[in-house]
Amino acid sequence: MARTRPTEVHELGEAEAIRRAQQGDAEAFERIYRLHNRRVYALCLRMVGNTAEAEDLTQEAFLQLFRKIATFRGESAFSTWLHRLAVNVVLMRLRKKTLAETSLDEVTEPDEDAGGPRKDIGGPDLRLSGSVDRVNLERAVEQLPPGYRSVFVLHDVQGYEHNEIATIMNCSIGNSKSQLHKARMRLRELLQEFARDRAREERQAAKGSSGSGH
């Protein structure tokens, strides 16, 4: 629910706000921030899964935006420009973290040439039964490699179209679609792993309780 803000900046259209911000107008900066802060913050939060980090990244994205706003000439949509900046800021952070934590991306990126759906042979039925637990999905998204995570969050969570993602991520539309599919496939695997772990724990718990009954 939106809180009452200390400062209300109304009635200034985006184009006018941009023009005035380019001249250093304080009110215009705030207007631009208010217009876009929720979407940028949501994007950061869903990409990193951590409130403090999402706040820091949101701030960084807006700072970069305001530092460069004088160079904005309106060739592209302002929101696309901002979201591209935000995604880049997040990706930079994720890459730094990945490097620091010894990259697992290479081993978790599914094989480009792998053909056909992956089948689990001899395991329990790991179908997700047409429903996915939100908490598990968030957990699984956090484990995706940064590239897959970006496309998945932008498209499936934030609702961007592939052409927008292609502009933001500087890739082709086909590439965006392919990355999205691979991200979903990887998520499915992760969710199945979670289900397998849970089933194992339940079996062990059941064993434990039946053992203690004797």
Added chain:
Amino acid sequence: MSPTQCAQFERMLEEQPDGPLAAEATAHMEGCTDCRMLWSDLEAIRTTAMEWGGQDVEPPEYLWIALRRQLEFEGLIRGSIREGSQRGWVSAWFGAAPRWALAGASISLLLIAAMLAGYQKNEPNTAALLPTRMSISAARPKLVAADLGKALDGDLKQVFDSLPEGNTVLTSSLRENLGIVDNLIAVCEKSVREQPDDPVARDYLYGAYEQKAVLLATAMDRSALEGQ
């Protein structure tokens, strides 16, 4: 069902991940349990992601305050945004004309500036006089926080002494708002005690102290005006 057909099915999904499924793919899925399961799972992931995206997330207000401070510091904002923004909430607190909010330097704010400047003289590559950006990477002094708290408490007595007698509206408004800010400070101080090395916790504490300083400064300006 042959693996080749399943591979083709997945390729079609990759090319059109948002559907609709081609007739060929639908026909294949009808006869292939594995591909039907795959499709159903991917749909479930997509639906849950959409629900997740539908949830509203609002960034905290202090994010703008911190950002604004940084923009001022970098000189990106022409003039002082405080003239606009802080007047807004300060006026709302006291319900008075904004001119006293602009009445210049207050004891508290000068004190904070002086203390931070004093600290930052010892810090290499630091030119800011006031705390600027809340950042998990920004280093902040640990010692100054306690000093600020003491200084503000000292100011508090001075402010109450200066309030015009009989102005209960101003006094009660000040007390009420001090209560809010003090609660915030208490929460932030607790966070700093629990995580003394967390720069974010310290940043929030500084923000809370700064709010208190502005509140006291405003009250002093107001009482000075009323005394004229």
